[in-house]
Structures are given as structure tokens and as C-alpha cells.
Amino acid sequence: MDNKKTEFTFSIDTLSIIELIEGIDENENKDLEKTEVQKNEEELEELIHHVLSLDKNNQQQEPELKKMVLEKKEGKNFLTFHMNYPVFVPGDTISLNDGLYTNDPDTNYANFISFEYEGATGTSVLQGKERTWTILLTENQEEQSPDGEVQPGGDQSAPDQEQPEAAPIVETSTSSWFSFFKLGMLHILTGYDHLLFLLALLLRKQTFKQYAAIITSFTIAHSITISLAVLGVITLPSRFVESVIAFSIVYVALENIFRKEIRHRWGLTFLFGLIHGLGFANILKEMNIPKSDLALALVNFNIGIEVVQLALVLLVLPLLTYMFKLKSSGLIIKAVSIIVAALGGFWLIERIFS
Template identity: 35%
Template sequence: MKRFWFSTLLLLILFNSFFLSSASAHTNNSEGFSNIEVKEKSLDYELKLDLEELGHALEKETEQKELIDNKIVQQYVNAKLKLYADSEAINGTVVKTDIEMIEDRAFAVINLAYNFEHKPEKLVVEYNMFLDDSDPSHANFASIKMNGEQQEKILSFESREIEIGEVSFLQTTKQFIVLGLEHIFTGYDHILFVISLLIGAKTIRHIFTLVTAFTIAHSITLALATFEIILLPSRFVESAIALSIVYIALINIFNKDSKHQPWLAFGFGLIHGFGFAGILSEMKLDTNHMATSLFSFNIGIEIGQLIIVSIAFPIILWIKKITIKPIKWVIPSTSVAILAFGLVWFIQRAF
């Protein structure tokens, strides 16, 4: 009798364990396949994922084909699959989806297209599908073709990256100088801060000391943030940059004869450096050219600043010398406008 109840209890335990594992949406040790081909100005990525595991990751049913047609798939793939072409992040577009049976198991087939301005010298794939949310045991068998070379790798929890190709020193230098130029010319908050400094400058020597102090300061924090020695929340940094604009604009409005001190430019330059580092944090910097990338990016920023100063400062000096009343209001009006922009940016970024 005891043997009967023991056998019955053992059967119940085994049945319960089997039932629970069957009811779970996890497939455990799910597989995936990546076929990547780099062309002249585009990349084709065929991604095959276990359909059941994909449904669990998206918290959706897997019986219907609508699962792989949903826009959520696009968002999930771009969030979990990062592609960097010459360090720049490129988002893919889902162009086709299908379902394929592999060894009696359903797989979602997702065809992604990536477009480049020019053929990249180095490509990095960062793969995080399922690994951090639904199946840490997931493995993806990847094959990538680029420049006549083919590389194969198994992507897993411990190994999530594929690297192929190598960016040359000249390519890195050119790329990051251009990136620095683009960043300063599209960073309107930085431009308005520099113009505010120019308004409070008295001589060419004075503006040279201000720009030098600002440059040294933002170079320090740019390096610290890029090498992840000191990191600050982006909301705090962007809000502080807006406040720096507000502060300098207020001085220019209420104390027209004030002479901005280099320590002021240095102090606010430290904050702006963290802002400059924001764009680099979104990139996959090549560790072999980290110093070159950082230096080149900073050179691009400095060239942009010199262009802004060489254009804006002579105009400001010319306006200050004119005694005609309507023109005399140009600089105060400009400071008020800069103040308004700074306040709007602070409200948008802080709240």
C-alpha cells in the first residue's frame, strides 16, 4: 500500500512538472539565425527567430501570423539588435516577414534593410534578442559577408558582438572631425552660449581667453564622459546647459558693462563638455582608435567654434560702435531672445 501511494505521488510530481513546463511560454535554449550581407550602400539582414519565444518576448499569442506583422516587432528588433557602421548607429527597417518551419519548429523570418551614405569599413553587430528578457540561454548562429570576407559566430549571453573590417586612421580622423563640425553647427544651445560670451567680451584678447577657458573645460569633461570615468544624467546636463545660457543672457541684459571672466566660461564649459559627449555615447567607438576619435571630434568642435567666433564677433563689435538708436537696440534685443530660448529649453528639459 505504501508503495502504491509513493508511486502515485511520484507520478503526480512528474506530471505537474511536465504540465508547468509545457504551459510556460519559454522554449529554453531557443535558437536564432542571422544571415548578413553588406553591399555598397546597404545591408541585408535576414533574422530567423523561434516564433514561440518571440511571442513570449512580445507578450503576444503565437498562433496568428499577425504576430510578425505588428509594428511592435519593428520596435523590439531595433531595441534589441544594434548595428554600427563605422561607429554610427543605424536603424533597420522591416521590409518583409514570414514564417518558416525548421526541424518541425516554427520560426519568424524577419528581413531587415539598413542604408548607408557610403560603404562602411567596419561593421559591428550588437545582439540582445531574448537574452535579457525571456531566454538567457538563447543562441544565434550568425553569418556575415563584407568586402569579400565571411565570418561566422555564435551569439549568446556571454558573447553578443560581431566585428568585421577595420576603420583606417585617416577615415576615423575625417569622420569624427566632420561629426564635431556637424554637432556644433546643429547644437543651437552651444552656439547661443558662445554668442552670449562674445556679447560680454571687450577685446580680441579677452574673447581669446574666454574661448580658451571654455575649450579646455569642455575638452576635460568630454574625455571623462567618453571614457566613462564620470557620467551624469542627460536630463541634468541638458537642463544645466539651458541654465548657463539663461545666466549669461541675464548678465548681458542687466549689466551691459560687465566683463565676463574666464572662470565663468570654464565652469560652464565643464557642463557643455558632458553635452558634447552625448552624441559619442550613442556610438560604438572603436577601441583601437578611441583616442583618435575623441581628439578628432574635439578638433571638429573647435573648428566650428572658431568659425562662429570669426563671423559673429566682428559683427558684434561693429554694432557696438554704431550710435544710431535703432541699431543700438540690436544687441539688447538679441540677449532677450537668447534668454527666452534658454528658458524654454530649461522648461522642456527639466520637466
């Protein structure tokens, strides 16, 4: 780093690249090899220049691509682009425009942004339809807002900027807390295995106290392991975590079918919830969030998950209450549980042998 350039890195998972560039995966192994990257350097560079732009005062800046590096993060393969842009100074307005997947409204793609300038850091997430992030560099540390929303995920772009004798910039105002709140909401809504597990837990008739204990234990358990995993205290192979999540769905569904009485399900929920928390944490671990922003990201990511989870429970419980009054409720519970077990079993086999 020096006062003549702005360093910028952008990481994208290799599966997304295979989706975006037809035929790049020549050996069709659903991954990118070093030789495939080298052979398609020009097309890869053109893709990034076409869909990703960094503007200064509404004028697009031309980057200098330094290198492309294949790397692994949390069991997923990424291609990282290292680029240099002209130096930015106080008074400049900088906008990052991410055009990846803008024409695909159903995508789970999210882009985590972090920046550092003279020791000051900031974060945000681009996701959904909002793909622009903006900051104003100031000498008096005033804030001005990013239009930003991450993740899913989990791709990264990180402009790092230095200019001697300039005061640190501070991240702008569409607060990053809301970005991570939305990321948590999106993550649970698209986490079909987590939702199926929750449905299986509620499917058998229980008292309100039992339902409350189940939801509380699941919330506490996955909150604990999300935090510990992101902080690096707990690390387990992604394949193992995802396989156990699938197994938890099968186990609870089979309980619904074969057990005559359901008691103390909160304890089972807590144990499996610990593993589900490790699954939730993967997207945050891929982001390499700066330690200074980690607490804010964790809290608001968790709140986003809990808001959606609570809303879904409040929606499902009245429907289940009505179903329990039907004479055919036993058959319905068994039929739904068989479907849930089959889906969980399919995911379990797929995740063990993929």
C-alpha cells in the first residue's frame, strides 16, 4: 500500500463463475482448475470489468488487474481478483456497483464489502435488488450512507485505501447493522433444510409450553455456535456439519412416525441446534469480517434469523392447531413426516457422497 493507488480485492466462488461463463469448466468437475483459469484469463477479466465497477465522483475508474488466485474458504473454492485503482482523497464520492445476477431475482448471491482507510474500517452487504454501495471521503469523519445490502453466500469485495495526512473515513449511513439483519433474514428463508427441521419439530401435537421450550432451545443453541464458529473457537468440516443437519431432519421425522409420545423434545432440539448454528455461521466465516465489526454483524445476523423464525412459527402453529382437530390428523402427520424424512434422507446421501 502507498499513496499512489487503492488496493481492491474481489472474491467469488468458483461455482458462480461456472454459472456465469459457459464452458469454462472444461472437465465438468464443478470446480475451476488453475489451468482453466489461466486459459480463460481474458474472459474472466472481461467479466469482472463488465459487471463490477468502481466510480469516483460518477466517473468509472479503470482498474489494473494484478493477479487472480484460487483459494479455499470454509470448504468452498473461490477465485480472488487483486486489482489496483487510482488513489482516492477526501472529498471524493466512491460508488461500488455490483452487476452480478441483477437479472436473476431468485438468486441467493450476496456480496460482503469491507474497507479500511488510515486504520478506520467499515462493512456492508449487497444483496437482493440493491447492488450499489456509496461512501463520501471526508476530512472531518462525517458519515454519508451506503446503499448497500450482502450476501448467502458469500462473495467479498474489499477496497483498502490510504492517503497520507488525510483523516480516516467512516462508513456511511445505511447502517451495516441493517445489512446483516437482512442477510440473516434471507439466510433462514433460503435455508430449506433448517425450515424443514423446524417444521418436523412442530408437527407432532404438544403443549404451548413444550413448543415454547423447543423454539427457545433452538434459538439459544444456534446463537451459541454461530458466535463460537465465527470467532474461530469451533471449527468442524463443512461436509460433516451439513450431513448432520440432514440427519437431524430424518431423525425428528422418524420420531414423528414411530414414537407414541413426544417428551423433552427441547433437549434434542438443543443438541441438533448446535449443529444448525455451525451451518448458519458458514456464510459469515467466508466473509472474514474485521474484528472491529464482528460483534455488530453477529448480533444483527442473529436477530434477522430470529425474526423470520418467530414469524414462521406464529404462522404455522394456528394451521397445526386446526389440523390437530381433524380426525385424519394422525394420517396427515405421518404422510408429511414421510415426505420430510425422504427429503432429509436425500440431502444426507447427497452431502455424504458429494
